[in-house]
Amino acid sequence: MREVTIALAGNPNVGKSTVFNALTGMHQHVGNWPGKTVERKEGRLILGDRQITVVDLPGTYSLAARSLEEQIARDFIVRERPDAVVNVLDAANLERNLYLTAQLLEAEARLVLALNMADVAAARGLRLNPEALAAALGAPVVVMSASKGQGLAELKATLRDLVTASGRGVRPSLKEVAQ
């Protein structure tokens, strides 16, 4: 069985590391990106009988690769072609956060949107319509408040569906096709 890799992408300060910790628990490995001094966090997530590698990409506002962090995030998404990219967004600052989503879509990443901090959004009177967003993007959307543990089960279920769905479960990477 081919190893399945999922990347976490998102702006800084959206609770991405909370989501990462919740997904991988104690099964984490902290190192550096090859030849770089930026920290690389990787963890394991067991879903059913699948073991999934979760890579926490550096928090970035864009994929324009003007900083080292952006370059690392972009190279991973475009070159390594993870099986899915979980795009963690701040639901209370949706519009600005969706800018990165637009770039991820352009990079043809297979997206799962995690609208995090839904509790903060609700407190500000913002009403989310995840169905409309999912329909517009053609990608699953999970509403969550990771710091309170809400929505994690749904996120895991969505990821399980994604990696086990027949035919679509694992898509060969461009690199493998090339070889």
Next chain:
Amino acid sequence: MSTPSLPLALAGEGATVRLVAIQGGQRTAHRLAELGLTPGVTVTVLRDNGGALLLAVGDTRLALSYGLAQMVLVTGEELRDA
């Protein structure tokens, strides 16, 4: 609609203005645009501490130094004092 544009740095604390253009380096304009400072957005100056501005741009709060605020042109048509 013929109100002249002025640098954001001069807008003053409490002002709500509309962004017209970003002057200066291409790199700077690009970076600011990615953070949501695109032409047409409404910007509120929450705080002016004498060296930097604290801005509300949609749901985002940004700290912007005077240097950058000089490059951001806004119109005063919606300008009002808090």
Next chain:
Amino acid sequence: MTAVTLASPGAAVRYAPPIETELERLVAALGAIPALAERYPLRWLAVQLLEGDEHLLAEAEGLGGPAVTAALAASRERLAPHYGEDLDVALVDQRYRFVHTLARQALTRPAAPPLTLSDRIDRVVTHRWLGIPIFLALMWVVFKLTTDVAAPFVDWVDATLSGPVSGWATALLGAAGLGGSWLESLLVDGVIAGVGGVLVFVPVLLALYFALALLEDSGYMARAAFVMDRLMHALGLHGKSFLPMVVGFGCSVPAIYATRTLDSRRDRILTGLLVPFMSCSARLPVYVLIAAIFFPAQAGLVIFGLYLTGIVVAIVIGMLLRRTLFRNQPPAPFVLELPPYRLPTPRGVWRQMWERTAAFLRKATTIILATSIVVWLLLALPVRGGGRFADTPVEQSAFAALSGAVAPVFAPLGFGGWETSGALLTGFVAKEVVVSTLGQTYAVAELEEAAEAAPTNFGEDLLGIAGGLVSATGDALQVLPGVIGITLETPEEETALEGLAAAVRAGFEASSGGHGALAALAFLVFVLLYTPCMTAVAAARHEFGSRWMWVSIVGQFVVAWLAALLVFQGGRLLGW
């Protein structure tokens, strides 16, 4: 709640017609180059090239040759009448329009948006006059946490290591027939005393990282950058450089790497040169030890004063550098997001405390263990007198000879004793070793006695350790109200590492001609300012190159020497 729709995969951004036309042309041109088509999604690549991505352009030209250059130049030329120089901003703008439409579908806003709690807090915290006092008050609480609250736990760890743990090691070796051998000396005086001298300060680090995690996770740190922006301008920097500076209070190494968030090389180097003046947590054990010995009543004040001194020196050096090495280079303008305030979660805070302290401990078990053993070896080797290996008076050891050779450099500063100069030497390896070396040079004999003096059994030891922890927690809880200014009772006349205290005091008195406290203060200032540890030096070389690394090494040594000279000789002139 999960919403899944698989109806229209690949809903992507559509740009204005002229751009779309050029994207099609570029995709066709790029698609003709198999190496590129295999590597990248072509439409994405075309967008990046139009947006002016230099990395990708270089790579695409490398793989595709002049055909790529020509196709891109032609497309840009056809778009120039529409967008002029602002093609990349236009692309960003159109992406935002797509996003705006998306957000309108996905989000309903209340008719009258409430003033958020975050904004209300910011009204106070970022206030023009209140901002800086609030910042300083928070920093004061952080220092009280790392000194007074952590102190009882420090005593407890120390008592456990020098008492029961050393006792067990001696007993084990005795049972193996190695009692009194050089191996026992290595284990008890070298390893346990050396590494233990550092472990003692784990409570201090936990307290510091607890405070830093709270400041970061709550969102306050970004406000501090905004509030401090004006002050940072005095250094020729801006508020964003403040973040690496604050990280520098924890450790210079991540702080030097944190300069990467700055936009210009000038800001990165200037910040990197000033970061080591922010007193890192590894120097804190030295302050705690020396201050507890010489200034027991005002230890907190002395330590706070040292941190302030570091900041003031950084300001002065920053202004100097700005007018000399960095003349004609104005600071780059900055933009920084202020995330909404959030209540830190206990799990998140604990995770950061643990990860950072664990990283420190890993260092303690490698560099510091190695250094402790080397120092023990040098201490064990007799160069004078009639001592044998591992049984030689300290002052006749190789270490004393080596330290004595450099000691005259420090004589004008009041701490020309070989013990202190030896500790400063090992401090080049890692600052936390300064304390353990002092422990080894001053107290080798004393620790041995302590280990042999306590004939207890294992069960009693365990009970004693547990009881000590309980009473330490009690002491810390009593201190806690003092952090916000309430004092329940006067602090006890108890200092950490009592046996060592007398030896250190005598040493400073001797080397300074009877001005021990003044020499101790000069020593503290020197430790605060002198050349950072070799890990930080390596980080500086990695980030800024060898030239700037040497500027940092030599510059800081000179600054520290002059400042300590000023303290000691100045104090003498004033009649202290």
